[in-house]
Amino acid sequence: MARGHENLIPFNKRTEVEQRKIASAGGKASGEARRKKADFRKTLNALLTAEIDSPEWSPVLEALGLDSTLESAVNAAMIKEALSGNVKAYEAIAKYSGQSEKTDTDQEEQQIRMAASKAKMGVDDEEEVEDDGFLDALSGSAATDWEDWEENEDEEEEETDI
Helix, strand or coil: CCCCHHHCCCHHHCCHHHHHHHHHHHHHHHHHHHHHHHHHHHHHHHHHCCECCCCCCHHHHHHCCCCCEHHHHHHHHHHHHHHCCCHHHHHHHHHHCCCCCCCHHHHHHHHHHHHHHHHHHCCCCCCCCCCCCHHHHHHCCHHHHHHHHHHHHHHHHHHHCC
């Protein structure tokens, strides 16, 4: 068995100052990790959407009506691999294209199990609410709503200066 755990102090046995210090360090490390991941995603997206000038891929992609980007080339290469019999490439394509590995029967069985579980717990299925178009009406007006709000805010600022 590993030794050395005798000198560890549980978090709930530490003082509030120590707990705050540990939590603060954890929060800072978490923020740094999130920033690194966000930077990585930004860089990857920038690279994937960059134009490429590949004599192998550009004519094929343009013939298909696609942009000649690294992303398109990678996807086409994955499809080419799947066509040559690479099962992993096929599975990746199926996974990211929204296809499910479950059959319709599997999904129906899952729905039946969920309904039975909800019935056992006494939870009613929520009735489907008819769409009245409210959200659609809001989606087109958001930009103008903010403009109206900014105009009102400017007017209020003028009034408070008096």
